[in-house]
Amino acid sequence: MTRIFSGIKPTGHLTLGNYLGALRQWVAAEQQPDEALFCVVDLHALTVEHDPARVRRLSRQVATLFLASGLDPRKCTLFMQSHVDEHTRLSYVLECTATDGEMRRMIQYKEKSARAQASGEGVRLSLLTYPVLMAADILAYDTEEVPVGEDQRQHVELARDLAVRFNQRYGHTFTVPKVTLPKVAARVMDLQEPTSKMGKSGGAGPGVVFMLDEPGVIRKKVMRAVTDSGDGGVVYDREARPGVANLLDVLAACTGGDPAALAEQYSGYGALKRDVADAVVELLRPVQERHAELAADPAAVEKVLREGAGRARALARPVVDRAYRAIGLLEP
Numbered sequence: 001m002t003r004i005f006s007g008i009k010p011t012g013h014l015t016l017g018n019y020l021g022a023l024r025q026w027v028a029a030e031q032q033p034d035e036a037l038f039c040v041v042d043l044h045a046l047t048v049e050h051d052p053a054r055v056r057r058l059s060r061q062v063a064t065l066f067l068a069s070g071l072d073p074r075k076c077t078l079f080m081q082s083h084v085d086e087h088t089r090l091s092y093v094l095e096c097t098a099t100d101g102e103m104r105r106m107i108q109y110k111e112k113s114a115r116a117q118a119s120g121e122g123v124r125l126s127l128l129t130y131p132v133l134m135a136a137d138i139l140a141y142d143t144e145e146v147p148v149g150e151d152q153r154q155h156v157e158l159a160r161d162l163a164v165r166f167n168q169r170y171g172h173t174f175t176v177p178k179v180t181l182p183k184v185a186a187r188v189m190d191l192q193e194p195t196s197k198m199g200k201s202g203g204a205g206p207g208v209v210f211m212l213d214e215p216g217v218i219r220k221k222v223m224r225a226v227t228d229s230g231d232g233g234v235v236y237d238r239e240a241r242p243g244v245a246n247l248l249d250v251l252a253a254c255t256g257g258d259p260a261a262l263a264e265q266y267s268g269y270g271a272l273k274r275d276v277a278d279a280v281v282e283l284l285r286p287v288q289e290r291h292a293e294l295a296a297d298p299a300a301v302e303k304v305l306r307e308g309a310g311r312a313r314a315l316a317r318p319v320v321d322r323a324y325r326a327i328g329l330l331e332p
């Protein structure tokens, strides 16, 4: 049995990137005889300027989309991070393992702290310590594999480093996790700015396809996607032709094909975009339908989360207790 853990933070409406990079991989992993935990990492949503009512609303929506995407609470554990105290309990111990320099080298910290500073907001201390809390999320469950998109690779590597360092210093305590990335679409790019990641936190960008966008909106966004200048036709070249390569990646992820092979089937961008739009609409249609049903019964979603938190707590408690003993804290 492989223990899997992953999470999504409720900082915006989920995007096609979240679906292809994370959720869809999770549903595939859940079909194996694995033990899998998937978490709405709500504490992580508090590390930048936030509106409490919006975080509450988005937390419910992300949990509902977990189920709508096909995650089955009979096969995996679905829960809210803030409902399981072990995450913050372990995070402190890992803060005593990590260094300040290590935190400041994290790419996402550099980007997000620069943005917060530029907009005149202070940089929250929790933004700096964010990767430690993320390491705690992972290590608290003896996680072996962490299925994420490419942008989270550095954070998962930090979790590995902290686990190894702790084990060397205080004796074997943590399982050392490894990252798993999807074969295609590990980094879905913004349709208007194909050199930037398609992100949920950037507002209602015309280059971002949201999982709950209406079919007409999805088509419009895809048809208006920026393609690259040059007369080389449709070729798959991520460096030189990032816009077209992104569309081919998305099509390959939706249809199960290979992006370079797909490129050969097209002579123009129009036909490619139409096929991408159709594929994305069809991929998301069942998820959207199921979301509409589930959103009408929030009590059922809350019940899943309550039961999930109970299971998660029972798994994490002994691991975190073990870390407390190892680092030198007395048993209560």
Ligand code: TYM
Binding pocket: 005, 006, 007, 008, 009, 010, 017, 018, 019, 020, 021, 022, 041, 044, 133, 134, 135, 137, 138, 146, 147, 148, 149, 150, 151, 152, 155, 185, 186, 187, 188, 189, 197, 198, 199
């Ligand atoms: P978050 O909430 O930004 O994203 C959730 C998941 O979606 C993936 N993803 C993408 N994949 C491909 N293309 C994209 N454009 C794209 N955008 C997002 C992310 O890689 C991620 O897998 N720090 C994490 C949340 C987290 C976590 C954890 C993850 C907290 N604790 C423990 C795994 C394990 C984050 O901000 O993801």
